[in-house]
Amino acid sequence: MNTASDHPLMSLVDRLSLHSAISPDDCASLLKLPFRSQQFESGNALAAQGELRDHCSLLVSGIGYRYKTLSGGLRQIVGVCVPGEILDLKQMYLHQLDGSVRALTQCQMVSISHLDLRQLIAKRPNIEKLFLTEALVELSRSREWLVTVGRRNARARVAHLLCELAFRLDGNGSPPIQSYLLPMTQEQLGDALGLTSVHVNRTLKSLVADGSIARGGRWITILDWANLASLAGFDSRYLHVKQVGTCAV
Amino acid sequence: MNTASDHPLMSLVDRLSLHSAISPDDCASLLKLPFRSQQFESGNALAAQGELRDHCSLLVSGIGYRYKTLSGGLRQIVGVCVPGEILDLKQMYLHQLDGSVRALTQCQMVSISHLDLRQLIAKRPNIEKLFLTEALVELSRSREWLVTVGRRNARARVAHLLCELAFRLDGNGSPPIQSYLLPMTQEQLGDALGLTSVHVNRTLKSLVADGSIARGGRWITILDWANLASLAGFDSRYLHVKQVGTCAV
DNA sequence: CGGAATGTTGAACCGTTTCAAACGGAGTGG
DNA sequence: CCACTCCGTTTGAAACGGTTCAACATTCCG
Numbered sequence: 381m382n383t384a385s386d387h388p389l390m391s392l393v394d395r396l397s398l399h400s401a402i403s404p405d406d407c408a409s410l411l412k413l414p415f416r417s418q419q420f421e422s423g424n425a426l427a428a429q430g431e432l433r434d435h436c437s438l439l440v441s442g443i444g445y446r447y448k449t450l451s452g453g454l455r456q457i458v459g460v461c462v463p464g465e466i467l468d469l470k471q472m473y474l475h476q477l478d479g480s481v482r483a484l485t486q487c488q489m490v491s492i493s494h495l496d497l498r499q500l501i502a503k504r505p506n507i508e509k510l511f512l513t514e515a516l517v518e519l520s521r522s523r524e525w526l527v528t529v530g531r532r533n534a535r536a537r538v539a540h541l542l543c544e545l546a547f548r549l550d551g552n553g554s555p556p557i558q559s560y561l562l563p564m565t566q567e568q569l570g571d572a573l574g575l576t577s578v579h580v581n582r583t584l585k586s587l588v589a590d591g592s593i594a595r596g597g598r599w600i601t602i603l604d605w606a607n608l609a610s611l612a613g614f615d616s617r618y619l620h621v622k623q624v625g626t627c628a629v
Numbered sequence: 630m631n632t633a634s635d636h637p638l639m640s641l642v643d644r645l646s647l648h649s650a651i652s653p654d655d656c657a658s659l660l661k662l663p664f665r666s667q668q669f670e671s672g673n674a675l676a677a678q679g680e681l682r683d684h685c686s687l688l689v690s691g692i693g694y695r696y697k698t699l700s701g702g703l704r705q706i707v708g709v710c711v712p713g714e715i716l717d718l719k720q721m722y723l724h725q726l727d728g729s730v731r732a733l734t735q736c737q738m739v740s741i742s743h744l745d746l747r748q749l750i751a752k753r754p755n756i757e758k759l760f761l762t763e764a765l766v767e768l769s770r771s772r773e774w775l776v777t778v779g780r781r782n783a784r785a786r787v788a789h790l791l792c793e794l795a796f797r798l799d800g801n802g803s804p805p806i807q808s809y810l811l812p813m814t815q816e817q818l819g820d821a822l823g824l825t826s827v828h829v830n831r832t833l834k835s836l837v838a839d840g841s842i843a844r845g846g847r848w849i850t851i852l853d854w855a856n857l858a859s860l861a862g863f864d865s866r867y868l869h870v871k872q873v874g875t876c877a878v
Numbered sequence: 879c880g881g882a883a884t885g886t887t888g889a890a891c892c893g894t895t896t897c898a899a900a901c902g903g904a905g906t907g908g
Numbered sequence: 909c910c911a912c913t914c915c916g917t918t919t920g921a922a923a924c925g926g927t928t929c930a931a932c933a934t935t936c937c938g
Binding site for chain 1: 887
Binding site: 399400446448451454455458459474476479501505508509511512515516519522524525527529531532571574613617618620 | 775
């Protein structure tokens with residue numbers, strides 16, 4: 381089900397092909413890009429250092445999160461990053477970065493120079509179209525997240541995030557996984573959902589109480605997908621994943 | 630200060646050039662696109678009808694808003710649209726639309742066929758780069774909005790939106806305007822900020838009470854920009870507007 | 879083993895919502 | 909010109925969802 385290959389850039393190809401058709405030629409030329417690889421421990425900032433300034437960062441394995449910090453020290457997590465995502469496209473096109481990215485789990489990241497990427501795009505403009513498509517999907521996720529935080533109550537917020545993670549954590553467009561290791565603390569869940577870690581805790585317990593999920597440590601099992609999804613108001617279309625499996629919701 | 634031209638597509642060129650450099654050739658070829666124009670009254674859905682299905686919609690004048698509706702009837706406004714914005718790029722690249730757009734004021738909209746646009750892009754790939762840049766700026770705004778709704782209290786939320794509107798409503802990259810007609814009802818403000826219209830009302834009054842703003846009907850005057858911006862935690866960089874004026878904040 | 883980070887629980891508190899009623903202005907028809 | 913209606917705004921009082929603070933339990937990790 382997953383494309384078998386240990387080439388780091390294959391993660392990018394896999395991800396792009398979730399949302400668009402990608403030609404063999406485009407794929408081949410992407411895989412020819414020069415890159416430098418780095419490892420990051422959980423909790424560290426996912427950012428290229430020093431001489432890699434004019435580079436794009438690609439998350440190859442592991443999970444990360446995007447966040448912004450308020451002056452008062454409050455933090456809002458604005459996105460979860462999965463393998464194949466380019467972490468700082470914005471910097472390449474806008475020469476300015478707002479927000480930061482950190483590793484939730486141990487991560488492998490790859491740096492590709494803007495120059496190489498621009499040369500590739502000049503030769504194969506379709507690559508830029510793929511990037512645009514990715515940006516639009518990310519925008520779509522961001523807007524749904526906004527709905528979650530703005531208009532859903534705590535139970536629906538937590539449920540919605542659990543549903544999204546079930547779809548995204550294995551990252552190959554298959555139906556939602558039914559059981560997974562939550563990659564974030566309850567405090568991070570709170571920062572993502574606009575809640576307190578205390579209230580996230582109580583909400584998780586209430587979801588367990590009515591049998592929607594089961595929980596062992598950070599291990600989440602979705603016991604009743606239909607119930608959880610309806611409670612969350614979850615409609616997977618906003619993820620814009622070309623359905624390959626047989627997933628109703 | 631505004632580019633003087635009554636060609637509808639000039640609004641697009643103006644907007645694109647807020648965030649990127651745009652060559653005279655690209656500009657000229659954009660202006661040659663065939664289009665069809667439509668008017669919409671305040672409150673109406675901004676969407677091309679029937680035979681204009683495979684078209685992109687460009688907002689030429691007026692203000693609109695994007696929103697998503699929950700099953701329970703609750704609504705979250707996820708963006709404000711100003712002239713020059715393409716309303717449904719997503720549909721062109723992802724063949725699927727989530728969310729809707731409505732007119733806040735009377736709007737002029739122009740439709741451009743996907744086919745024409747694709748042909749233009751094939752000839753001038755740089756146009757796609759401009760669209761990508763726009764999408765990234767919109768993503769940036771969407772994330773800041775998420776911070777607003779997730780982690781700011783009611784006063785900061787309202788203040789932040791007022792600051793953003795001061796920057797965007799006249800739409801040509803100049804310093805924030807100090808006085809403007811709020812294009813939305815308090816209920817719409819609430820739907821945008823994840824608040825109740827009742828509480829928006831009280832919050833506006835409290836902003837008036839401490840002298841940050843003045844208000845006459847829907848007319849908003851920012852009396853103390855520094856105060857309002859600091860109260861909101863507003864940092865205009867997320868708008869990614871190439872500063873032309875002399876604006877500190 | 880010890881210490882730090884994360885998770886859990888209770889009780890009091892507070893920002894925001896809810897509900898309900900009244901007010902104001904704009905537009906319409908008599 | 910008045911009466912009427914509609915829509916948005918304003919105000920008050922009560923209720924609620926979520927926060928805060930603080931203490932304790934647990935897990936993780938060196």
